[in-house]
Amino acid sequence: MAHLQGAAVKQITEIVNRYKGEGTPLMMILSDIQKEYGYIPLEVQELVSLLTGIPVSEIYGVVTFYSFFSLTPKGKYVVGVCLGTACYVKGSQLVLDKFEELLGIKPGETTPDGLFTLDALRCVGACAIAPAVSINGKVHPMVQVSHVEKIISDIRRKEEEVSGYGQN
Ligand code: FES
Numbered sequence: 001m002a003h004l005q006g007a008a009v010k011q012i013t014e015i016v017n018r019y020k021g022e023g024t025p026l027m028m029i030l031s032d033i034q035k036e037y038g039y040i041p042l043e044v045q046e047l048v049s050l051l052t053g054i055p056v057s058e059i060y061g062v063v064t065f066y067s068f069f070s071l072t073p074k075g076k077y078v079v080g081v082c083l084g085t086a087c088y089v090k091g092s093q094l095v096l097d098k099f100e101e102l103l104g105i106k107p108g109e110t111t112p113d114g115l116f117t118l119d120a121l122r123c124v125g126a127c128a129i130a131p132a133v134s135i136n137g138k139v140h141p142m143v144q145v146s147h148v149e150k151i152i153s154d155i156r157r158k159e160e161e162v163s164g165y166g167q168n
Contacts, residue, residue, distance in 0.1 A: 004043050004044065004047065008037075008044075009047065011036065012033060012044060012047055012048065012051070013047075013051060015029055015032045015033055015036070016029055016048065016051045016052060018032070024052045024053075024054065026048075026052070026054055026058070026059065026062060027062065029048060029052070030048070030059070030062060030063060030069060031068070031069075033048070034068065034069050034070065038070070038073055038074055039070040039071060039072055039073045039074065040063050040069055040070065040071065041071060041072070042056075042060075042071070045059045045060055045063060067119065067121075072110070073110070073114070074110060074117040075110040075111060075114055075115050075116045075117035076114060076115050076116075076159075077115060077116050077117070077135055077136060077155055078116075078117045078119060078134075078135070078136055078137075079099060079103075079116055079117065079118050079119065079133065079134070079135050079151075080118075080119040080120070080121040080124070080133065080134040080135075081095050081096040081099060081107075081118075081119070081120055081121065081131070081133050081143075082121045082122070082123060082124050082126070082130070082131065082132045082133065082134070083096065083120050083121065083122065084121070084122050084123030084124070084127070084130075085123070086123070086127035086130040087123075087127070087130040087131040087132055088131075089130075090130045090131045090142075091131055091144070091145070092130070092131035092132075092133075092143075094145050095131055095133065095143055095144065095145055095148060096118075096120055097145075098145045098148040098149075099118055099148055099152075100118065102148060102149060102152055103116050103118060103152065105117075105118050106118070107119055107120040115155070115156070115159060116152075116155075121134065124139060126139045126141070129141030129142055130142070131143050131144075133151075135151070135155075
């Protein structure tokens with residue numbers, strides 16, 4: 001979507017038109033675009049501004065305020081480590097540190113191969129099974145530092161199998 005090709009312009013226009021007559025609910029429009037494309041770069045914000053009359057500054061403010069929205073493409077696997085109180089007291093910061101170390105990225109960043117995005121989350125509503133780690137929205141319970149390497153290698157292995165990587 002980097003150059004906003006005609007198809008993207010058409011689709012975003014359609015999304016905006018879905019909400020015509022509903023007072024152009026910005027959150028709904030941006031949410032649909034995020035779901036469709038996985039991120040909302042500046043040129044898309046400018047197009048939404050043009051179509052809705054909402055200032056770009058306001059749209060940018062919403063996109064950057066809510067962690068659900070992203071300015072850049074996210075990885076195929078979005079790993080969110082909960083740093084809410086219940087998870088934190090059970091060691092989730094150490095779990096996050098381990099993901100950072102093994103993936104070589106900080107929260108908010110994506111690995112160069114586009115496979116992983118790492119996020120630090122607030123409470124994901126799974127305090128009873130803290131520390132919780134969400135992977136593409138699926139919550140994994142009681143994740144310990146010692147589990148992190150296997151979580152990553154399982155995903156990498158799965159991806160290699162899908163791509164046929166490593167086969168003769
Ligand atoms: S604090 Fe982590 S799930 Fe509630």
